[in-house]
Amino acid sequence: MFTAARVRLLVITCIALFMAMLDNLVLGVALPSIQQTFQASITDLQWFMNAYTLSFSILLIPFSMMGERFGRKKTFLIGIALFTVGSALCGLSESSAQLIWSRALQGIGGAAIVPLSLTLVNSAFPADKRAAALGIWSGISGLGLSVGPLVGGLIVEGAPWQFIFWLNVPIGIATFVLGIFWLTEAKGEKKPLNLLGVLLLATGLFGIVYGMQRGNSIG
Numbered sequence: 001m002f003t004a005a006r007v008r009l010l011v012i013t014c015i016a017l018f019m020a021m022l023d024n025l026v027l028g029v030a031l032p033s034i035q036q037t038f039q040a041s042i043t044d045l046q047w048f049m050n051a052y053t054l055s056f057s058i059l060l061i062p063f064s065m066m067g068e069r070f071g072r073k074k075t076f077l078i079g080i081a082l083f084t085v086g087s088a089l090c091g092l093s094e095s096s097a098q099l100i101w102s103r104a105l106q107g108i109g110g111a112a113i114v115p116l117s118l119t120l121v122n123s124a125f126p127a128d129k130r131a132a133a134l135g136i137w138s139g140i141s142g143l144g145l146s147v148g149p150l151v152g153g154l155i156v157e158g159a160p161w162q163f164i165f166w167l168n169v170p171i172g173i174a175t176f177v178l179g180i181f182w183l184t185e186a187k188g189e190k191k192p193l194n195l196l197g198v199l200l201l202a203t204g205l206f207g208i209v210y211g212m213q214r215g216n217s218i219g
Helices: 003-024 028-038 042-070 072-093 097-126 125-160 168-182 194-219
Strands: none
Touching: 003 072, 003 097, 003 125, 003 168, 028 042, 028 097, 028 125, 042 072, 042 097, 042 194, 072 097, 072 168, 097 125
């Protein structure tokens, strides 16, 4: 059944998941404002989006492996911390380069949040309740992606574009603190860590995502 502890876990993981998925697309509508602020080039505008997507994509599987080996709660909370710090740095950025690197840090945090939130939910619920819990998880994930442009547009209409990132900071801090007390640590089956395999996997994923993002513009 959905006990209090399981509901708390679902709330924490879904809030963090929503933030991570939202930031995949939330920045798109703010690009004209950012371009005016930094006098950014078209290439800079592309990298404001791509920096998050690349770091997010290539580190999903490595972070999932780290969670199984070193602790799911620990890795999940590290992801929230990195995402929150990255959001603050995005809000404080004073140049295109700073924003790009801060977006990459956000993506690194998101890459830890997404797979570990799924693992935490999957392991916390019994078989008869797992489908419902995973359905909620999937719905929140899709909601974050679909409302990203809408949320970004609403914020930009009434506030500076930096508020898109500052909004994540108090939510991230609250989620991190609650996660310390409400989540329990668990590890998966211990297996030898294939560092070469992880490196090759990350490199291959980087090549695929980079090619999809930049292939057309660079010929």
